[in-house]
Amino acid sequence: MSESKGVFFAFLTALISGASVFVNGFVVKGFDPFVFTTLKNFGAAIFIVAAIFLFREMGNLRKLTLSQWKWLAIIGIIGGSIPFLMFFSGLSMIPAVKGSFLFRLLFIFSAVFAAIMLKERPSRNAIIGAAIFLIGNMFLLGGLDSLLSFGIGEMLVLGATVIWGFEYVLSKWVMQKTGLEPRMIAFGRMLIGTIVLFAFIGIAGKADYIATLTTIHWGWVAITSGFLFLFVSSWYSALKWAKATTATAILALGGPITTSLSYLFLGKAPSMNDAYGLLLIVAGVAVLVGYSQIAASGTFALNEIRKRFAWKA
Numbered sequence: 610m611s612e613s614k615g616v617f618f619a620f621l622t623a624l625i626s627g628a629s630v631f632v633n634g635f636v637v638k639g640f641d642p643f644v645f646t647t648l649k650n651f652g653a654a655i656f657i658v659a660a661i662f663l664f665r666e667m668g669n670l671r672k673l674t675l676s677q678w679k680w681l682a683i684i685g686i687i688g689g690s691i692p693f694l695m696f697f698s699g700l701s702m703i704p705a706v707k708g709s710f711l712f713r714l715l716f717i718f719s720a721v722f723a724a725i726m727l728k729e730r731p732s733r734n735a736i737i738g739a740a741i742f743l744i745g746n747m748f749l750l751g752g753l754d755s756l757l758s759f760g761i762g763e764m765l766v767l768g769a770t771v772i773w774g775f776e777y778v779l780s781k782w783v784m785q786k787t788g789l790e791p792r793m794i795a796f797g798r799m800l801i802g803t804i805v806l807f808a809f810i811g812i813a814g815k816a817d818y819i820a821t822l823t824t825i826h827w828g829w830v831a832i833t834s835g836f837l838f839l840f841v842s843s844w845y846s847a848l849k850w851a852k853a854t855t856a857t858a859i860l861a862l863g864g865p866i867t868t869s870l871s872y873l874f875l876g877k878a879p880s881m882n883d884a885y886g887l888l889l890i891v892a893g894v895a896v897l898v899g900y901s902q903i904a905a906s907g908t909f910a911l912n913e914i915r916k917r918f919a920w921k922a
Contacts, residue, residue, distance in 0.1 A: 613905035615851025616898065619859035620906060622843040627866025629836035631874075634867075636829045642697040644818050645830070647806040650689065652834025653841065654799035660842070661792065669793060680783045681797025688776030689802015694809060696769035702762025710746050711766045713864055713890075716857035718774030723853040726782050731854060738897025742861065745889025748882045749868075777857060781848045791845035799841060858897045865890050 637645050661670060673681070700708045717739065723729040731739075780794050810816055822830075847856045865887045872879055879887070895903065 611850045612852070612855075612902065613909045615847050615849065615856060616859065616902050616906035617909050618843050618847035619851055619856040620862070622840060622847055622856075623860050623862040624866060625836065625839045625843060626860060626863030627870065629833070629840060630863060630867045631870040632836060633833055636833055639826065639829075641815060641818050642701065643694065643806075643810055643813065644815055645833075646693050646697060647803065647810055648819070648830045649833045649837055650693070650799055650806060651803045652830055653837035654796070654803050656834060656838035657792065657796045657799055657841070660838075661796065664792075666790075666792065669790065670796070673793065677787050677789055677793075678797075680787060680789070681793070682801050684776060684780055684783065684794060684798050685801020686805055687772060687779065689798040690805035690809070692769035692772040692776070693802070693806065695765045695772070699762045699765025699767075699769065702760070703766065707763065708766045709864055710749065711763065712770050713742075713746055713861050714767070715770050715774050715777075716742075716854065716861055718771050719777055719857040720854040722775050722778040723781075726778050727785075727853060729852050729854055734899060735854065735858075735897045738858070738893045738895070740893070741889055741896060742858070742893030745886045745891075745893055748886030748889060774857070777848060778853045780845060781853050784845075784849050791849050792842065794845045795841040799837075855898055855902070858894055862891065862894055 661667060696708075696712075720729070720731055720735075720739075724731070780798075783789055784791070784794060810818075844856075844860070847859075868879075868883070868887060
């Protein structure tokens with residue numbers, strides 16, 4: 610049941626991620642990307658603190674040991690700051706489709722780290738699913754020719770993806786070894802990461818830009834912060850209960866969800882290559898995760914809905 614719970618949260622995170630990236634694609638155009646990322650992460654940290662108060666978890670926060678704070682700081686620096694700076698710098702130098710392809714390699718790097726740190730071994734279905742997934746990505750990218758030019762921008766995006774892959778596996782390892790709950794991991798990641806990001810924009814001379822933001826800007830910061838809060842809240846729950854390889858593979862479905870939303874709301878008609886690519890990505894993830902796990906996660910979701918919404922006698 611625990612694995613099914615994790616798979617459910619991973620699918621939920623992919624849905625949140627797909628919608629979030631779609632919205633962020635519009636919003637970031639009106640911002641300095643570094644300032645936007647910093648404020649969005651800060652807003653998510655505020656939401657997490659509010660959730661800690663709401664669910665009366667301040668006791669858990671007060672009980673954090675020095676060792677646990679050390680791990681939260683490491684996760685915050687590794688996952689909540691440096692890769693964000695690398696990713697957005699690199700993304701500004703290369704086509705978005707190439708950046709998306711490189712980021713979708715996340716689960717492969719996570720699988721490598723999970724094999725080393727968590728002793729997770731990929732099954733035959735996982736290898737077959739990964740191959741189908743990569744072929745689907747190649748359809749979306751437009752072929753191997755698009756990957757032949759590999760410069761600083763590509764290296765930054767790929768480097769950020771590798772770091773995030775390591776951070777996700779490290780977070781699961783820390784939860785197993787220290788007993789930290791997902792919300793505490795999310796809290797540390799966003800709080801410590803935001804402090805580092807604020808230091809960066811201060812050193813880079815971008816702090817004055819914040820004073821020029823309008824009410825509309827701040828409204829979008831609040832909305833995107835909410836998406837990020839939902840993402841980290843759901844994602845670290847997925848990592849706690851599911852295998853890291855499975856969770857990161859399912860997270861890759863966020864890409865097709867973003868693309869589908871673009872087709873739906875922006876009137877962009879998909880090409881045949883796009884359609885083949887999206888279908889292969891979904892099929893690859895399905896093979897990797899397995900029908901039984903997908904069905905079990907659906908059963909878990911239905912049972913939770915019945916528990917929460919059933920009429921009481």
